[in-house]
Amino acid sequence: MKVLVTVASKHGSTREVGATIAEQLRMHGLDVDEIEPASVHSVSEYDAVVVGSAVYMTQWMDSAREFLARFGHNLEELELWAFSVGMAGVGSGGIEDPSRVGPALLTARPRDYVTFKGKLNPQELSWRERTVAKLGGAIEGDFRDEAAEREWADSIAAALTSTR
Template identity: 45%
Template structure:
């Protein structure tokens, strides 16, 4: 199957998660492409979509939300998965699972949402971002669990494989 992995990422950490998902899907026989949400003009060429976003101030980035809204009707016609990546060091922390994702899952009939820990490098942040991080007591470092990303991507590949064999 041809899979679009579209990721909104400000500093690259979340995009690396999306790239890892695409890599795992390709290793399992799917044709996966990673694109920024704002660069996608059409999803007609894709059989499935994975949408990811970094989480800032408990919200998805605007480009990811706008992508889902722009293609809502088309997303209803294909399998879709969502993921978030944020500062919370516990992957299932509420801060990495914005309330808006529940509404989005329902609106586009997504197969689910997975929250992953993020990556924090204060050196790449601007002054306002550093102030927010200080107030939130964000912990410096890479809190992404790439083995969890791999497992999740493999689950997606398995589900896509089942859909291919039943189609």
């Protein structure tokens, strides 16, 4: 069974989340391609797609939204899973779903959609990014939860192998 993991990331933390998910899917015997959203030319060879994006200013990154716009129609016929990586709510102990991702995913209707905690390293950011992140209340640090990411990948593998 062939799976595409396609992830939009600006500073790399979401790409690493995607790589963890891809690795975990491979451990279940799935044949996984990792391709950046802008470089995906066709999804017809895949049985399932996992699409993810870092969240910036409450939105998915352009390349992930464009991916959904380009392949939305095909994705209805595919098994689709989606995840966001963000920091909203992390400071108060939780993690919030970004509010405007919903509409982007409405037409594609993923089988499951989750938000994972991300990473904010001010040294990697421009002055403008640091200012915006601070105004948004984002806190510094790496809050990624590899166990949660792997567990989610396990649920995808279980769903795919049970429909095989």
